[in-house]
Amino acid sequence: MGKIDDEGYLHLTGRLKDLIIRGGENISPLEIEDVISKMDEVQAVRVIGVKDELYGEQVCACVVPVAGKEVDPKVVKANVAGKLAKYKIPQYVLSYSSLPQLASGKVDVVNLKKDAEKRVREILNTEA
Numbered sequence: 001m002g003k004i005d006d007e008g009y010l011h012l013t014g015r016l017k018d019l020i021i022r023g024g025e026n027i028s029p030l031e032i033e034d035v036i037s038k039m040d041e042v043q044a045v046r047v048i049g050v051k052d053e054l055y056g057e058q059v060c061a062c063v064v065p066v067a068g069k070e071v072d073p074k075v076v077k078a079n080v081a082g083k084l085a086k087y088k089i090p091q092y093v094l095s096y097s098s099l100p101q102l103a104s105g106k107v108d109v110v111n112l113k114k115d116a117e118k119r120v121r122e123i124l125n126t127e128a
Helices: 029-037 073-081 109-127
Strands: 002-004 010-012 020-022 025-027 042-052 056-065 092-095
Touching (some): 020 042, 020 056, 025 029, 029 056, 029 073, 042 109, 073 092
Antiparallel strands (some): 002 010, 020 025, 042 056
């Protein structure tokens, strides 16, 4: 994904396959990550889509708190709600001590997604 500026230069803004499709809405994880990463108690964040029977995918924020602090999911959701559309508010906010990394230093999204989906299933099972 990208945009062309007034001078005709292309600026890459993200990857199309990273989009979360929730109930027909295309959601850019980068937009949500930008809002959450500005919170004082957040060291790192990666927003992903997790499987959902009704919507196809739900927004899930995987957050690494700053050392010695905790990240309250309600606070994260309220922060996003004040800045972005309602459908972009994470349904799930999961806390991690660190995000899984590839050898290149990038976040291992495949393993993060597997772990997040497992944790979401556990949350749903305890609520049922």
